[in-house]
Amino acid sequence: MKITIFGTGYVGLVSGICFAELGNDVTCVDIDAEKIETLNKGIIPIYEPGLKELYEKTKERGLIHFTTDAATAIESGKVLFICVGTPQKQNGQADLSYVMAVASSIGKHMKEYKVIVDKSTVPVGTADKVAHAIKESQDTAVEFDVTSNPEFLKEGSAIKDFMEPDRIVVGADSERAQQVMLELYKPFVTEKAKVIFMDVKSAEITKYAANAMLATRISFMNELAPLCEEVGADIIKVARGIGTDTRIGPKFLQAGPGYGGSCFPKDIRALSHVLETHGQANTILKAVDAANERTKNRVVPRVKKMLGSLAKKRVAVWGLAFKPETDDMRESPAIPIIEQLQEEFATVVAYDPEAEETSKKVIKNVEYAADRYSCVEGADLLIIVTDWAEFKTANMEKVKSLLKGDFVFDGRNLFSPGKMKELGFRYESMGRKGV
Ligand SMILES: NC(=O)c1ccc[n+]([C@@H]2O[C@H](COP(=O)([O-])OP(=O)(O)OC[C@H]3O[C@@H](n4cnc5c(N)ncnc54)[C@H](O)[C@@H]3O)[C@@H](O)[C@H]2O)c1
Incomplete structure (x- = not known):
């Protein structure tokens, strides 16, 4: 055709x-x-x-x-x-x-x-x-x-x-x-x-409904994450506990640094606007969006709480893209995280397997490392933002020997707190108690 x-x-x-x-x-x-x-x-x-x-x-x-x-x-x-x-x-x-x-x-x-x-x-x-x-x-x-x-x-x-x-x-x-x-x-x-097949209007609503449902699941887990951290529960166990319920399913239940990308943020707001023009102002979607903003903005204050002043600290950041296997940084949580680090006068050195060129267009004053290990060399701490496979499989013993400091903030829950403690790290993640 x-x-x-x-x-x-x-x-x-x-x-x-x-x-x-x-x-x-x-x-x-x-x-x-x-x-x-x-x-x-x-x-x-x-x-x-x-x-x-x-x-x-x-x-x-x-x-x-x-x-x-x-x-x-x-x-x-x-x-x-x-x-x-x-x-x-x-x-x-x-x-x-x-x-x-x-x-x-x-x-x-x-x-x-x-x-x-x-x-x-x-x-x-x-x-x-x-x-x-x-x-x-x-x-x-x-x-x-x-x-x-x-x-x-x-x-x-x-x-x-x-x-x-x-x-x-x-x-x-x-x-x-x-x-x-x-x-x-x-x-x-x-x-x-x-x-x-369906009528045109139902199809138009279906797309927004799908994205809104997925974003709602993410924000819901991200709202439970601080509670888990505070009381010593584990959001991964909670996700497994509910995700095995066939009515719920396991996908889009991972706590993290907030959703981003070219679709979820704008689609949630667009559907919210449509609902508002049809007389529904206080919708779940407003809360989903607000929870996502809070989530993105929790990372740097938590790091600061652990380390005190971030001024003159060299912060290694793993991941810039809003998710793995893309170079897209539209609404990536990496953007507010890096900007807030810079507002605290930290120096940011970042590594992303694909998004470096994109990043150069959207964030200023970032040093770029050639790989995951040179990124952490001599840095005071490491923040993990994107769950690229090569971060999950990194040799953390090697990271420990290259990093000047001992603090890792894992925005994607890639590692086990127990193992990180054994390796000598101070370790914080999303929805799990720090060690
Ligand atoms: N990116 C995704 O993962 C994804 C997934 C599902 C749906 N969508 C939706 O699909 C749509 C497109 O998204 P995208 O990410 O591909 O957008 P994009 O911004 O990557 O690309 C849009 C392209 O359209 C071109 N364009 C603008 N006006 C034009 C015109 N008059 N004639 C021809 N080309 C024109 C632009 O130059 C640009 O190259 C959006 O509505 C988005 O919400 C995106």
């Missing part, structure tokens, strides 16, 4: 390359000419495991094209995916200006029936607005359908998530659009993964 994709960010790029891998003819459009030039040179501008290899394969087969020419791309595609950003406005509302700009462009250039697919995360009612914008910009009326197909991929495992989804949610109000979407997604359907 001929597919056009607007936006070559995480979602657009992964979707485009994966659809091409399955034999579709895909054209990806972006307004960022530099990005398109980079992609046409064969360079993938983000770090996502396996994406580069898959891109090279599909490029060789001639199934993927990158362009800034929206008009030609609209004409060629039977299905037009909108995968542009929906950032947060100051009041928490989702900014739909990029989505609406694509809609107007589609209306202007379409000459025959198209299925327009909203894959960007958007508030309920957006498909109606997109349809309105398309009609407004058409010179002559041409038929089309707007569907909603929320994306559930996770950065770091995006290809697997896209190729082997738990489910595919499609909101389509017309039989014609449903048939096109079914044809497109047929190769993905397995016993496990079904296409779940």
